[in-house]
Amino acid sequence: MVALLEPFIDTICICTLTGLVVLASGAWNTKTDNQFQTTDMQILSGIYDDGNSADVEKLSNHLRGEQFLDLYNGKLTVENGVITTAGISVIHARSLAANIRFTSGKEPFTGELEVLAGKLSNMASMTVRGESLIHSAPLTTFAFSRSILKGFGPYIVTFSLLLFAFSTAISWSYYGDRAVTYLFGPKYVIYYRLVFVAAFFIASFTDTTIIWSLSYVAIVLMAVPNLIGILILRKEVKQNVKEYWLTFGKQYPEEKISRKMLKRFDK
Template sequence: MGLIESINSAVNGWVWGPPMLVLMGFVGILMTARTGVFQIRHIGHWMKKTIGDIFKSKEVTAHTTDKSISQFQSLCTALAATVGTGNIVGVAGAIATGGPGAVFWMWIIAFFGMMTNYSENVLGIFYRKKNAADEWSGGAMYYLRYGLGEKKNCKAIGIFLAGAFSVFCFLASFGIGNMTQVNSISSNMNSAFGIPTWVTGLFIMAAVGIVVLGGLKRIAAVTEKIVPLMVVLYIVGAVVILVTHIGTVPAIFTSIFKSAFGMKAVGGGIVGFGIRQAVILGMKRGVFSNEAGLGSSVMVHSSSNVAEPVRQGMWGIFEVFADTIVVCTLTAVSILASGDIDLATGQLVSGVESSNLASAAFGAMFGKPGEMFIAIAILLFAFSTVLGWSHYGSKACEYLLGLKATMIYKIIFTLATFGGAVMGQNLAWDIADTLNGLMAIPNLIGVLALSGTVAAITKNYVDRTFRGKTVKPMLSAYEDIQAMQEKKIASQ
């Protein structure tokens, strides 16, 4: 373990250094500019075509008869993978270490991350293919190999980056998608109910196996029931805390903005160091939470029955908005309203551990039931994250080793959940951080290289939808799939 910690610390310091944060921010800013600030200019449209259509369009919610999944199921499975412990434990840790200012940098990375996630999904749909089982297969590995790789003199680099992304994703599925999630479940169940970590590990292993071994259809069927319920209940609880402490809201937001730019670091350290900690932790936890830039959720979005790449891209915008702007902000406000963080200094003033700050906030409001609610919320959040990430790892395995190898992967993934339950928490989070960064590198290179393609597809959609132009839709990079999707749109 000591050797693993040393190696991971060295790699983590390189992966999450200033160059990575600059690259992450630059890609988001570039895609925001190249799409005409789509997330703001067309906010009414993407809201209507995502959350609005959930309540009125059967096309979005109806279960499919083929091996694809509905747009709503793709969102729920993607949110299952993103709305997890990062929204509770990750936010708490960022605030405890980086001060309230970390929340501001979460917002910044989320705002631009909306268009990074949008771009990933657009490319995912545009370059996806059908596998031997007649299922859609898409993701960063496909637009790296068949998008970037088709550019002049880029075939070798496209194949290499696609392979690298798949390897990092395969490994990350055991970190961000398995160890950290199950570790948070077991530690919180032990804290709230006194249940031994190994008992929780066995229970989670059995539950994960039942769902994951059933394939994407079963995963989607479970997540579309769990995710909406858990998100709504969590939001209601956080809003109650917010309303009860409404008088402290101005002070909370003042603390967030001051800490982001100039307030002393936690514990009264050097100002510059405090800002650096806020920026790094805010961005890292923001990315850990919404995964924009990792190229992960695009693998499930690519399995959607949608024909228009931009339509699925808009679900990517909503995904980041719901995950970080809504859920993470409510977590942060709940913690900062609890009194456990000094709003003037950003210092942790109570004896509560950073990982239990959210639990303490809900406990202060609702008593013991509040602490138990957070433990159950973390259980559901993390369990659904494990389900979502099992699909990502499965797709990476399929790309690297073929379709037949995915069943072996699913079995190993299921067994690994027990290891996550009894593993040291800090090491689990550190490994997840490292693998996040390693996944992001090839993916962001691909998005940058194909930014012109995203811009062209977006312009094509805007021309047809808002400007009334009669132009051929850009639906796929492949002629046969393009023709098939054109017929689908014509029949709707």
């Protein structure tokens, strides 16, 4: 039952409402102060201004992968948490970042950082904050905080994410459980569950951009064999659907849907 309800709760209810709030609030194209994810950061050689139409076009082409801009390589000098290296631009979450601050522990960082192909290295103990566009849960939280809910928005998002994560974890665990049982037998289910739980633990402290990217790839890899299977078994699927509605129509003849389906299939 939970596995059946999860797509409804997740896709139709939560995602639709969240999307409407994000669009209506204007949070999707508003820069706000946030903690940067290192995998979302990219340092470019050259100064770009998102108020300049020519620069905007260059940045758009770069982000779409049509015409790449030069990436910065070398030392990035930071004094009291502020970048002092000239002639660079920082991209975060597919937008030009501003008011960037580096901290190590709780103190502003001073020193040099190595940049290779536009990516910062040795950032284990470093925190970067600044103004940029945001995505994922921070975007949802920001959008709800700009609604009539104001300060209650973050709490609603937290509670909704809890429901989303719980329903998704149960349903996806069940799907994998049944697949492993069918492919390898019941005795191997315990190993699948151990891997599933371990993956949840690792994901809890891993960069969210990496996790979402992996999930997108995994969903595609899951969808391809399913679509091929549906195509091969299309006749069987059609027959099973027909048998289901014929049985349902005979058991509940007073239902409107029963009359409709009996008329369609009982030929």
